[in-house]
Each structure stands twice: as C-alpha cells, then as structure tokens.
Amino acid sequence: MHAVPTKDPECALPPTEHEMIDLGLADKRALVTGAGAGSGRAIAVWLARAGCAVAVNDIDAGRAAETVTMIRAAGHSAIVCVANVRSEDEVQAMVGAVVRDLGGLDVAVNNVGMLASRHARPFLDMDGEYFRDIVEQNLIATALCCRAEARAMVTQGAGGCIINVSSGESQRPAPDLALYGAAKAAVNHLSRTLAYELGAHSIRVNVIAPGTMLTERVRAALSPEYLEALRASIPLGRMTEPDDLARTAVYLASDLARNVTGQFILADGGADLSRDRPQRSRR
16 A cells, blocks of 8 residues: 555644754844853753854852853853842833843743752741742742733734743642742743733743752752652652753753643653652751
C-alpha cells in the first residue's frame, strides 16, 4: 500500500518548512527582575541568546552589572536597571527607564520572590511582620511590576508577554512555607486573571514554577540526607537548575507559545508527580 499525498491545505507544511525555526525574539526588548544571580540571571542570559536586548534588574547594582557583563561578553545587548520592586515609585521609574533606553518593552519576566530576608518556619512561629514581608516580596512586588509593564505594553499597542515566576509549593501543602506557598498561589491567580483582562491587548500572561534548586540558602537550610532523598523522589532523578527555568521562559516568550496564555507550567523534573516526597528536615 502506498501513502496518498494529502491535498488538504490545513495539513500542508508552511512555505518555510526548509528554514530554521525562528523564535521571534530577535530585536525584542526584555526586562528580567531579580536577575543579578541564580535563575533570574539564567533567564536574562537565555533571553539575550535568543535575540532580546535585556534590561537586568536587581536591587544590588554590582550583581546586575555582573549579569550585564556576562551578556555583553557573549556579544549580546543588555543594560543595568537598579530598583527595589517592592517600591511602587521605583517600579514605575524602572519600567520607564527600560522603555526609554531600549525603545520599548515586549517581554517581562518577574522573578523576584522567595523568602526575602526570612527563613522557613512553622506557621505557629510566624508573626505579623513575617506575614507582611512574605506577601509583599512575592505577591505585591509581582503585581506592581505587572501593572507597570502592562501599561507600557498597552501604550505601545503591539502586544507583549509577561511571565511570572511562582513555585510548586503553591500547588500542594507546604510545611514551614505556609505564607510563601499562599503568596505564590495568589501570584498564580493574579496571572490567570491578567491573562483574561489583557488578552484584548494581545498581551499574554503565564506562570512558570521551578522545582527545588540547590541555592546556597537551600543547602544551608536542609540536611544532606533530606536533599538526597528529595533528589531520589524526583521522576527525572535530578534537581532543578537555573537553566531549566530559563529554557521554559524562552519558550513562553517566543512565537512558539503565541497561543499560550493564562497557564501554569512546572519545570521541576516531575517532582510534583511523586507521592514519595520526603518530609522536610531542617539542619
């Protein structure tokens, strides 16, 4: 039996089937918050490699400059953008500077979050100041950035993409991380609502969430035995690396995801699937 070639135009390959896939990120303008180290730095570097001019935000000018130096050394374009994203005025000024210096804003990745200056602790040991600090660092900072970024994109009139960084802890019980998980769950809800509201302006809003990354803080807080048990419980058998989050961000920012909005994507090696996650064991 011989296959019969289809004449259905909907099944035919586009005229450019012999060309390399274009991610559609060349000459786009991107802002990444908290990009002075870790996953934020990786996201900034990967977006630059994909063709974006990147505004590297951090509250620490030295760390932001290090990321910019790395990007420029590889032949890509980047600028330093120092701001505390917990401050409404500084967020407004930051986005205004990005639009002025890069000529616009097409992609925004809001990566600032985590526990700020706090450490994981049982819920009964948290006080009101702890509550406010975690919610402000995760939910309020993200909301302030989203609003300023979306306003800039609406003014441009060419659409855009906003990516918020959440956590797998927003999807399951999170002992010792109750407020952090709750704040990230709120980020998820905020993002889905913004995807609905901003769709009319061709602005896509999505969420990515990493698995446990072996940052210095994580290594200091958790026992080696717990970390090994956690790694063994992950279906892919490996902890999340900053590049894992960065690759997912590039996909969501690219034309490959042009019809994707309001979604929550885990980049955790399948950790959320495991029923054998070890109980948290602090040092």
